[in-house]
Amino acid sequence: MHAISVVAAxxxxxxxxxxxxxxxxxxxxxxxxxxxxxxTPAEEAARFAARKKRGPPDNFRPRARHLVYVTEPGSLExxxxxxxxxxxxxxxxxxxxxxxxxxxxxxxxxMSPEQVSGVAASPVTNLIYVAARGRMAAIDMGTDKMVWSxxxxxxxxxxPQVTPDGKIIVVGGDLQDYWYEVDAATGKLIGKLExxxxxxxxxxxxxxxxxxxFMSPNGKVMTVSDVQSRKVLKTIRFPxxxxxxxxxxxxxxxxxxxxxxxxxxxxxxxxxQIIKTVEVTSVDWRSKWNTTxxxxxxxxxxxxxxxxxxxxxxxxVTDGIFNKIHIFSNTDDPKEIDTIDTTAGAFWLxxxxxxxxxxxxxxxxxxxxxxxxxxxxxxxxxxxxxxxKLLDMTFDNGHAQRVSNQFANSFGDYLTAEQLGVGPxxxxxxxxxxxxxxxxxxxxP
Amino acid sequence: xxxxxxxxxxxxxxxxxxxxxxPPVPAAPPPPADRAQDAELAREGASxxxxxxxxxxxxxxxxxxxxxxxxxxxxxxxxxxGARGSDAQFDDIMDFLYRTMTTINVNTADADxxxxxxxxxxxxxxxxxVRRKNQKIADFADLKGVVGADGRGLDARAxxxxx
Numbered sequence: 001m002h003a004i005s006v007v008a009a010x011x012x013x014x015x016x017x018x019x020x021x022x023x024x025x026x027x028x029x030x031x032x033x034x035x036x037x038x039x040t041p042a043e044e045a046a047r048f049a050a051r052k053k054r055g056p057p058d059n060f061r062p063r064a065r066h067l068v069y070v071t072e073p074g075s076l077e078x079x080x081x082x083x084x085x086x087x088x089x090x091x092x093x094x095x096x097x098x099x100x101x102x103x104x105x106x107x108x109x110x111m112s113p114e115q116v117s118g119v120a121a122s123p124v125t126n127l128i129y130v131a132a133r134g135r136m137a138a139i140d141m142g143t144d145k146m147v148w149s150x151x152x153x154x155x156x157x158x159x160p161q162v163t164p165d166g167k168i169i170v171v172g173g174d175l176q177d178y179w180y181e182v183d184a185a186t187g188k189l190i191g192k193l194e195x196x197x198x199x200x201x202x203x204x205x206x207x208x209x210x211x212x213x214f215m216s217p218n219g220k221v222m223t224v225s226d227v228q229s230r231k232v233l234k235t236i237r238f239p240x241x242x243x244x245x246x247x248x249x250x251x252x253x254x255x256x257x258x259x260x261x262x263x264x265x266x267x268x269x270x271x272x273q274i275i276k277t278v279e280v281t282s283v284d285w286r287s288k289w290n291t292t293x294x295x296x297x298x299x300x301x302x303x304x305x306x307x308x309x310x311x312x313x314x315x316x317v318t319d320g321i322f323n324k325i326h327i328f329s330n331t332d333d334p335k336e337i338d339t340i341d342t343t344a345g346a347f348w349l350x351x352x353x354x355x356x357x358x359x360x361x362x363x364x365x366x367x368x369x370x371x372x373x374x375x376x377x378x379x380x381x382x383x384x385x386x387x388x389k390l391l392d393m394t395f396d397n398g399h400a401q402r403v404s405n406q407f408a409n410s411f412g413d414y415l416t417a418e419q420l421g422v423g424p425x426x427x428x429x430x431x432x433x434x435x436x437x438x439x440x441x442x443x444x445p
Numbered sequence: 446x447x448x449x450x451x452x453x454x455x456x457x458x459x460x461x462x463x464x465x466x467x468p469p470v471p472a473a474p475p476p477p478a479d480r481a482q483d484a485e486l487a488r489e490g491a492s493x494x495x496x497x498x499x500x501x502x503x504x505x506x507x508x509x510x511x512x513x514x515x516x517x518x519x520x521x522x523x524x525x526x527g528a529r530g531s532d533a534q535f536d537d538i539m540d541f542l543y544r545t546m547t548t549i550n551v552n553t554a555d556a557d558x559x560x561x562x563x564x565x566x567x568x569x570x571x572x573x574x575v576r577r578k579n580q581k582i583a584d585f586a587d588l589k590g591v592v593g594a595d596g597r598g599l600d601a602r603a604x605x606x607x608x
Binding site for chain 2: 054055057058059060061062063065
């Protein structure tokens with residue numbers, strides 16, 4: 001019975017004829033011509049019942065996917081067409097294997113595409129927001145279709161951030177003296193955050209609860225505003241132009257790169273004062289920097305990239321001169337405790353979910369605990385990607401569950417913020433399963 | 446009786462296979478449903494075709510015997526990549542893979558696996574277990590000697606068996 005039955009099943013597979021003629025051979029293909037065994041119905045039933053002991057039903061369902069969305073062209077410091085245009089999606093659960101390229105805007109090959117200036121995403125709207133110098137778009141991560149694209153007043157856009165409730169995008173005007181507030185669902189302009197002392201709007205960071213906007217120009221004065229009222233709360237003056245900056249968990253401290261400086265400064269938000277200046281001394285950057293003519297360093301800044309680890313014990317700063325990342329203890333007397341040699345210039349740092357890995361714009365994926373490079377971001381052609389605008393996310397059946405932040409703040413993604421009591425809870429969309437990371441099998445309730 | 450029914454199922458299977466490739470041959474009658482086992486196996490095969498066959502040639506399935514855990518992971522990967530089916534269909538698929546394409550080490554497998562994967566009655570299972578306590582089963586001939594007449598169906602599974 002057995003051989004014949006298997007052939008029957010194989011027949012449904014379309015290969016029965018060939019297999020049925022295969023001679024019997026131990027170790028080879030099943031013997032489809034073997035004479036059927038003469039079993040009683042009771043024997044057959046017993047054997048069949050035994051087979052059912054393979055285990056409980058598996059209740060297969062798609063596992064949560066852990067993906068990295070890398071926007072391109074994602075660095076002003078690289079050729080516009082180096083990695084093409086669009087969002088390159090990689091599988092973080094499979095050594096950052098290429099998954100697909102999600103289209104953004106269409107450009108003629110003869111044209112130069114706009115550089116992506118920032119990226120954000122929300123589990124609430126399931127949209128990823130891509131800003132370029134000229135426009136901003138939202139793409140549905142369940143369909144990979146663009147749902148809106150806006151130019152606002154024609155002067156957008158810099159780094160966007162979306163509030164944890166998924167309602168408001170705050171995004172800078174392109175080198176203006178204001179930031180926009182935009183309806184995250186429709187792209188319609190809600191209002192403007194005026195920042196007259198911060199001419200040259202550039203980077204933007206939101207507190208973990210999404211209530212406070214930290215707006216840095218490519219200038220010396222950072223403006224801090226209330227998102228709801230759009231009123232200026234205070235300004236913080238830095239000794240030189242503020243570059244990349246990150247926030248601690250309660251947004252009481254700003255850790256910032258400054259122009260003409262390799263290292264970082266710490267600003268106390270309450271007092272508006274710079275309370276610490278930490279310089280990289282493990283390399284002789286000043287002799288390289290203070291020469292005439294000054295060498296061309298990407299972003300025109302020795303350190304353009306900073307991260308505050310989730311435990312707030314380490315501060316990482318990039319080194320655009322020697323292609324390194326310098327790691328400092330975040331103590332009253334900070335010391336450089338380690339140095340990472342990156343495979344290319346690193347001009348931005350982003351944390352993955354939970355802060356387990358850091359993504360450097362050199363394309364390196366770095367284990368935050370061991371400080372070792374553990375992966376590399378590559379496009380579908382195997383070319384390293386140097387984007388400074390990427391997000392680490394998990395999905396359940398097409399719905400974003402967790403979303404990292406393009407800035408390497410210590411509070412990480414909003415779920416982490418909620419766990420810390422400094423951010424709201426983001427309810428998974430209806431039908432979504434409990435949040436898990438890749439590798440953990442989900443079963444239906 | 447069993448032989449006749451099996452032959453009918455074979456005919457149906459061959460017809461189904463032929464229908465997928467030119468030139469067409471005259472249709473054979475559908476398999477009889479007088480034995481629950483055959484009907485279930487046919488249904489399981491149909492589920493394999495309906496779910497797995499949406500994306501890839503099904504010969505791939507038959508060419509790659511592997512452990513049951515590996516099958517579970519493989520099917521899970523397929524689901525991750527978009528394979529869609531009902532719970533009942535996936536149960537069919539796993540039953541099908543368990544009974545036809547799962548590898549087994551006769552020196553280490555438990556009694557349920559020996560019975561289920563090798564289609565052996567309880568007496569043969571116990572014979573294997575008793576034997577391997579004293580001496581490892583060396584090869585296929587050795588195995589057939591242990592199970593005796595109960596090993597009638599083992600030839601078809603020889604490639605699945607490890608020692």
